[in-house]
Amino acid sequence: MVTLSVRSGQRVQMIDITQQVQDALRDMGVNEGICAVYVPHTTAGVTINEGADPAVCQDIMAHFSEQVPHRGNYRHYEGNSDAHIKVVSVGSSETIVIQGGQLRLGTWQRIFFCEFDGPRTRSVWVKAVGVASARE
Amino acid sequence: MVTLSVRSGQRVQMIDITQQVQDALRDMGVNEGICAVYVPHTTAGVTINEGADPAVCQDIMAHFSEQVPHRGNYRHYEGNSDAHIKVVSVGSSETIVIQGGQLRLGTWQRIFFCEFDGPRTRSVWVKAVGVASARE
Amino acid sequence: MVTLSVRSGQRVQMIDITQQVQDALRDMGVNEGICAVYVPHTTAGVTINEGADPAVCQDIMAHFSEQVPHRGNYRHYEGNSDAHIKVVSVGSSETIVIQGGQLRLGTWQRIFFCEFDGPRTRSVWVKAVGVASARE
Numbered sequence: 536m537v538t539l540s541v542r543s544g545q546r547v548q549m550i551d552i553t554q555q556v557q558d559a560l561r562d563m564g565v566n567e568g569i570c571a572v573y574v575p576h577t578t579a580g581v582t583i584n585e586g587a588d589p590a591v592c593q594d595i596m597a598h599f600s601e602q603v604p605h606r607g608n609y610r611h612y613e614g615n616s617d618a619h620i621k622v623v624s625v626g627s628s629e630t631i632v633i634q635g636g637q638l639r640l641g642t643w644q645r646i647f648f649c650e651f652d653g654p655r656t657r658s659v660w661v662k663a664v665g666v667a668s669a670r671e
Numbered sequence: 672m673v674t675l676s677v678r679s680g681q682r683v684q685m686i687d688i689t690q691q692v693q694d695a696l697r698d699m700g701v702n703e704g705i706c707a708v709y710v711p712h713t714t715a716g717v718t719i720n721e722g723a724d725p726a727v728c729q730d731i732m733a734h735f736s737e738q739v740p741h742r743g744n745y746r747h748y749e750g751n752s753d754a755h756i757k758v759v760s761v762g763s764s765e766t767i768v769i770q771g772g773q774l775r776l777g778t779w780q781r782i783f784f785c786e787f788d789g790p791r792t793r794s795v796w797v798k799a800v801g802v803a804s805a806r807e
Numbered sequence: 808m809v810t811l812s813v814r815s816g817q818r819v820q821m822i823d824i825t826q827q828v829q830d831a832l833r834d835m836g837v838n839e840g841i842c843a844v845y846v847p848h849t850t851a852g853v854t855i856n857e858g859a860d861p862a863v864c865q866d867i868m869a870h871f872s873e874q875v876p877h878r879g880n881y882r883h884y885e886g887n888s889d890a891h892i893k894v895v896s897v898g899s900s901e902t903i904v905i906q907g908g909q910l911r912l913g914t915w916q917r918i919f920f921c922e923f924d925g926p927r928t929r930s931v932w933v934k935a936v937g938v939a940s941a942r943e
Contacts, residue, residue: 536839536904536911567672568800569707571841571902575913577857583763584755585713590746591755597746598739598756603870610862610869619856619863620870627855627916628902630707630764632672632798639672639796641711644763660911662904664840664937665800703808704936705843719899720891721849726882727891733882734875734892766843766900768808768934775808775932777847780899801936 536662537563543653547600549582549592550648552659556631557638559661566636568665573628575660578618578652580625586645599624599651618651625649633663672798673699679789683736685718685728686784688795692767693774695797702772704801709764711796714754714788716761722781735760735787754787761785769799808934809835815925819872821854821864822920824931828903829910831933838908840937845900847932850890850924852897858917871896871923890923897921905935 537559541550556572574581585591599621609616629646632639640646648659673695677686692708710717721727735757745752765782768775776782784795809831813822828844846853857863871893881888901918904911912918920931 536906569705569798569841571904573902573904575911575916577855577863577913577915582759583713584758588747588749590748591713591752594745594747594752595756595759599759602738602874609866611860611866612862613860616863616866620867622856623854623867623871624760624896626762626898630709630766630902632707632709632796634672639711641713641794643713644711658913660904662841705841705934718895719849720894724883724885726884727849727888730881730883730888731892731895735895738874760896762898766845766902768843768845768932770808775847777849777930779849780847 536660539659541648541657541659543650543655546653547596548650548653551586551645552648553646556646556661560663563663564667565633565663565665566667568633568663570631570633570663571628572646573660575658578615579657580622580627580649581629582625582647582649583629583644584647585643587643615652621651633665672796675795677784677793677795679786679791682789683732684786684789685732687722687781688784689782692782692797696799699799700803701769701799701801702803704769704799706767706769706799707764708782709796711794714751715793716758716763716785717765718761718783718785719765719780720783721779723779751788757787769801808932811931813920813929813931815922815927818925819868820922820925821868823858823917824920825918828918828933832935835935836939837905837935837937838939840905840935842903842905842935843900844918845932847930849894850887851929852894852899852921853901854897854919854921855901855916856919857915859915887924893923905937
């Protein structure tokens with residue numbers, strides 16, 4: 536397992552971690568298989584979406600901020616219930632295909648760390664399973 | 672990895688791909704393990720839900736269309752921000768158990784490709800990992 | 808694959824199943840790999856979030872109940888469309904890293920079975936893939 540370090544600069548932010556995940560795969564010795572990208576936090580998640588136009592991420596975050604306001608009628612005392620709720624929708628893990636020792640993503644797909652209670656230094660865990668040889 | 676082809680006929684549509692995924696598994700040589708069903712698009716996703724009553728899928732899509740309207744105050748210039756946003760909630764992959772060389776699903780569960788910006792011809796990737804023998 | 812049994816006591820409820828999943832892993836012979844926690848139902852899901860303060864789960868469930876009301880303008884005849892819809896957002900599976908034969912979770916993370924149409928006796932499937940030895 537490889538641990539990535541991600542530094543968020545705002546309370547709510549999507550950060551492209553595709554290259555970091557790809558780099559992490561290099562030393563794992565898995566040529567064909569699947570890769571789990573896992574966020575070990577409860578106020579941040581991970582998703583896959585378009586990276587070409589930054590407006591897509593802005594629209595996504597604006598939607599979630601509108602649906603789950605920061606200040607609301609919440610019971611949790613820490614003032615970040617909105618972040619916990621958003622993580623349930625977004626998810627804590629993604630499962631991605633590995634082919635030829637590389638992440639196999641769609642043309643427009645990028646992997647985004649989703650910060651909902653930053654700024655903070657966060658971790659992302661990457662774990663690959665499969666076979667070392669190229670033959671399936 | 673096997674690539675499935677899925678043809679959507681409407682802008683927003685859930686398409687049952689269970690049989691296609693099951694067929695794809697047949698040649699993968701994995702008898703016991705897990706299977707990733709992965710959508711390599713950023714305006715379509717995959718989910719698991721009830722297939723017996725088509726009204727369930729209609730209710731699901733009606734909910735998402737109401738929560739994330741097609742036309743809204745979005746920044747992305749392509750006019751499909753709603754589709755990108757829905758994919759974040761629905762997800763781009765599902766992880767399913769393989770037993771005896773077959774998908775193991777619950778009684779009422781079916782796998783649905785979720786089109787949010789059709790009609791289009793789309794791909795779904797299926798990748799299995801595990802062992803060839805039946806012994807765990 | 809190990810099948811866990813989970814008994815919900817309310818219509819809508821989050822139940823911490825972390826210990827049950829950890830116990831299930833013990834006999835699977837996978838020391839390093841990933842673990843799929845899979846809910847074979849269409850009106851219940853699984854998520855990972857904070858377990859220290861029970862108010863977090865209350866806030867999560869209150870949010871989903873508000874966003875997707877039990878009684879609404881639904882087509883499905885069984886009166887539980889809200890449960891089917893919530894499962895799409897929450898998800899039917901989680902993928903978790905296994906290290907040293909144990910689940911590797913973040914400090915505050917717990918695995919929650921999410922009941923949306925209880926009370927019922929439910930199943931959760933746990934399947935691990937990877938290698939028996941500690942070397943990656």
